[in-house]
Amino acid sequence: MAFVDILGYTAGAITSLTFLPQVIKTWKDKSAKDISMNMFLIAATNEVMWIVYGVLLNNWVIIATNTVVLAMSLIMISFKLRYK
Amino acid sequence: MAFVDILGYTAGAITSLTFLPQVIKTWKDKSAKDISMNMFLIAATNEVMWIVYGVLLNNWVIIATNTVVLAMSLIMISFKLRYK
Numbered sequence: 001m002a003f004v005d006i007l008g009y010t011a012g013a014i015t016s017l018t019f020l021p022q023v024i025k026t027w028k029d030k031s032a033k034d035i036s037m038n039m040f041l042i043a044a045t046n047e048v049m050w051i052v053y054g055v056l057l058n059n060w061v062i063i064a065t066n067t068v069v070l071a072m073s074l075i076m077i078s079f080k081l082r083y084k
Numbered sequence: 085m086a087f088v089d090i091l092g093y094t095a096g097a098i099t100s101l102t103f104l105p106q107v108i109k110t111w112k113d114k115s116a117k118d119i120s121m122n123m124f125l126i127a128a129t130n131e132v133m134w135i136v137y138g139v140l141l142n143n144w145v146i147i148a149t150n151t152v153v154l155a156m157s158l159i160m161i162s163f164k165l166r167y168k
Contacts, residue, residue: 004140011133018130021122034118038105046102049095056088 009061016065019043019072026076032083040080044073093145100149103127103156110160116167124164128157 026032047070054062110116131154138146 004137007133007137007140011130011137014126014130014133018123018127021126022120025120025122026118029118031118034110034113034115036106036109038109039102042098042105043102046095046098049091049098053088053091053095056091 012061012065016068019069019076023072023075023079026079026083030083032076032080035076035080037077037080040073040076044070044077047073096145096149100152103153103160107156107159107163110163110167114167116160116164119160119164121161121164124157124160128154128161131157 022035026035047066050066051063051070054060054066106119110119131150134150135147135154138144138150
């Protein structure tokens with residue numbers, strides 16, 4: 001596999017986990033006052049668009065990556081509703 | 085332009101602006117206690133990887149999108165350092 005491909009897959013894997021530290025922090029702190037609800041509403045809507053895009057292109061990397069980010073965005077939205 | 089291409093460009097434009105509501109909220113509130121520093125450190129590192137990927141593929145959409153997200157991530161890191 002070429003360097004550029006390894007870089008792309010590695011970057012994609014990290015992208016899918018970007019929201020994880022925020023999910024863990026908010027879950028531990030039970031506080032989401034400083035979190036922007038709009039950010040995660042936009043992210044969730046955007047992930048649905050990317051998943052549709054992945055389905056249309058039959059690209060499972062796009063589908064899988066964005067499903068993980070969508071799940072974390074929905075968790076953050078539920079945290080924001082619960083912890084304010 | 086095919087629907088799938090329009091969807092891809094629209095989704096990409098929205099992705100580049102995902103962090104903007106958080107930047108605006110933190111700038112207004114002057115509070116970043118609930119924000120995960122690790123999330124934005126990971127995001128910034130990840131954006132550099134995507135920019136290198138875009139340069140290697142000579143893909144200006146990838147370069148431009150990720151440069152915007154990198155800028156917002158760096159702003160959030162500076163906010164987190166300043167407002168705690």
